[in-house]
Amino acid sequence: MLSLEKSLRIALVCLHTSPGTDPGAGDAGGMNVVVRHQAEGLAALGHEVSILTRRSAVDQPASMQLAPGVTLHFLDAGPAAALPKGEHEQWIDEFSARLAAFEPFDIVHSHHWFSGMAALPVARQWGIPHVQSFHSIAADDSTPLSAGERAESPGRMVGEAKLARESDSLVAISAAEAATITGRLGGHVDRTAVVLPGVDSAAFSPARPTGRADAGSLGYVLVAARLQPLKGLDLAIAAVAAIPAGIRPTLVIAGAASADHNGYVDELRELADRVGLTEQLRLVGARPRDNLAGLFRGARLVLVPSHSETYGLVALEGAASGVPVIAAASGGLREAVVDGVTGLVLESREPQVWADAIAGILTDAQRAERLSVAARAHALRLDWNRSAASLLTVYRRVLTTDTRRRKSSLGETGRRQHRRAVA
Structure with a gap:
């Protein structure tokens, strides 16, 4: 059985945007914050975390350390330049090939559908579980904008549905997103977990009484x-x-x-x-x-x-x-x-x-x-340590649940790779 004390090698895949980028710039948003803080929390729990993203500038190194136990890797896929979000679909296969060149991890967790489409076949090749987070889910162009994001590239809606059906676990950031995953994408309820985000309540903290405009000021x-x-x-x-x-x-x-x-x-x-x-x-x-x-x-x-x-x-x-x-x-x-x-x-x-x-x-x-x-x-009541611990529970569960099925379906090479995640 899987040892609950085993230190894991975890891959977090973020193809189109780097968690090392400040939110609000380009396509960096809440997903970047979630991935980075959960990665740091997982590392603090004793695990080795690699974040893999596309190289978007020529001066980006092959890798850099974001925090103790957290390494950010830049993979060559397409031009080393910032791209409109929708153009990343054409570089999924190249990114997937670069990812496959790494030593197998114990578990791969993809963030956004671009990442999942690149990482799912590699996870299958390695014989390890694939976990998918969407962070946003496309709605058909005929629906009101309030129903969700538009599919900014052709394969998104089909890709999201495929990932919902075939990933070993689906991680939602809210109950609302979980309902969309199961209702719109057809993800199985039993494979869908909600892991709430956290907040750095030391960095984001109230002003001193004199630090904010009083009620009489327009501010x-x-x-x-x-x-x-x-x-x-x-x-x-x-x-x-x-x-x-x-x-x-x-x-x-x-x-x-x-x-x-x-x-x-x-x-x-x-x-x-x-x-x-x-x-x-x-x-x-x-x-x-x-x-x-x-x-x-x-x-x-x-x-x-x-x-x-x-x-x-x-x-x-x-x-x-x-x-x-x-x-x-x-x-x-x-x-x-x-x-x-x-x-x-x-x-x-x-x-x-x-x-x-x-x-x-x-x-x-x-x-x-x-x-x-x-x-x-x-x-x-919501902090990143709690969020990381909840995510680790999902990882442990999917590793434990899938052990017997995976061992029976893998060839001898896959079994040798899979033993890394089994005690």
């Missing part, structure tokens, strides 16, 4: 996201513009446009001009994590107006910072924000509804303080 509200239509930034701009001028805060948007949305910043500026928010809109670009934490800390509110989120890590980071969050009632945001306790979850996407909700908190200091205190307490 600013914050959106932190990649600049793309899915994130609903147009709603944030229209909503803040609809707040009466005497109490209207500045809107700060932290994040950068990905390669396939280069014109979106101009669209946001044009919208701000039309609705009269030009002087109170600050587009500050992608920020390093410590700088971003400072922006959270100083905000009066955090807004998450996304059309679709599997969880909404930004909402949890806002909560850890002691800042009330107003979020769209979309996917996992219903779980990340406790409606009426740590913030508000709004069913409507009407700007005036959002404007009234924002103004209602900004003008009620006692309510804002109650939400702030509850938000911080909620975040403190």
